[in-house]
Amino acid sequence: DAGITQSPRHKVTETGTPVTLRCHQTENHRYMYWYRQDPGHGLRLIHYSYGVKDTDKGEVSDGYSVSRSKTEDFLLTLESATSSQTSVYFCAIRRQGESAQGYTFGSGTRLTVV
Amino acid sequence: QQQVKQSPQSLIVQKGGISIINCAYENTAFDYFPWYQQFPGKGPALLIAIRPDVSEKKEGRFTISFNKSAKQFSLHIMDSQPGDSATYFCAASDNYGQNFVFGPGTRLSVLP
Numbered sequence: 254d255a256g257i258t259q260s261p262r263h264k265v266t267e268t269g270t271p272v273t274l275r276c277h278q279t280e281n282h283r284y285m286y287w288y289r290q291d292p293g294h295g296l297r298l299i300h301y302s303y304g305v306k307d308t309d310k311g312e313v314s315d316g317y318s319v320s321r322s323k324t325e326d327f328l329l330t331l332e333s334a335t336s337s338q339t340s341v342y343f344c345a346i347r348r349q350g351e352s353a354q355g356y357t358f359g360s361g362t363r364l365t366v367v
Numbered sequence: 368q369q370q371v372k373q374s375p376q377s378l379i380v381q382k383g384g385i386s387i388i389n390c391a392y393e394n395t396a397f398d399y400f401p402w403y404q405q406f407p408g409k410g411p412a413l414l415i416a417i418r419p420d421v422s423e424k425k426e427g428r429f430t431i432s433f434n435k436s437a438k439q440f441s442l443h444i445m446d447s448q449p450g451d452s453a454t455y456f457c458a459a460s461d462n463y464g465q466n467f468v469f470g471p472g473t474r475l476s477v478l479p
């Protein structure tokens with residue numbers, strides 16, 4: 254999807270285990286985002302990054318951490334997964350420019366915590 | 368705290384009909400209003416967007432109407448097709464797209 258790859262696409266994990274989701278971009282965009290999507294809630298921002306090692310919290314950041322050691326990679330870690338973190342996770346980059354402003358999303362990671 | 372409200376939650380339209388989805392916002396600092404389309408198993412994709420200096424923007428069968436005084440904007444899909452069946456999200460941002468806030472989504476089904 255336009256230079257954004259999320260991995261894994263699907264994951265089932267047990268409660269209490271750590272989980273890391275990866276987002277990789279090939280277009281050198283500065284801004285990257287992690288969202289979760291749940292029925293009735295739409296897309297909610299977890300964390301975002303505005304550069305290497307520059308990150309900030311979003312609306313639903315509790316229980317999540319992120320890291321960005323390279324421009325192209327943005328990692329989302331669930332320190333100790335809980336059932337409430339079962340969701341579809343989307344990574345996004347922000348495009349600039351008059352004709353392309355807005356987010357480009359990856360294809361998502363479906364995470365199930367059992 | 369929901370900063371962008373969206374209705375209806377779901378919508379069923381006959382082929383050839385007009386689909387209308389409405390959104391309302393509260394933050395007067397918002398200055399960019401995109402709509403995203405999401406098909407099952409895919410990420411949302413930018414469909415069309417508008418800035419508050421115009422009241423309407425049209426791209427093919429898709430039109431955004433914007434009412435700045437009422438703080439409302441809507442998506443109209445003319446001649447709706449079964450291929451338009453998807454979930455639609457409105458969004459808003461300030462500071463020329465710094466961070467976006469999304470509505471809860473509308474699931475559109477277009478019957479053949």
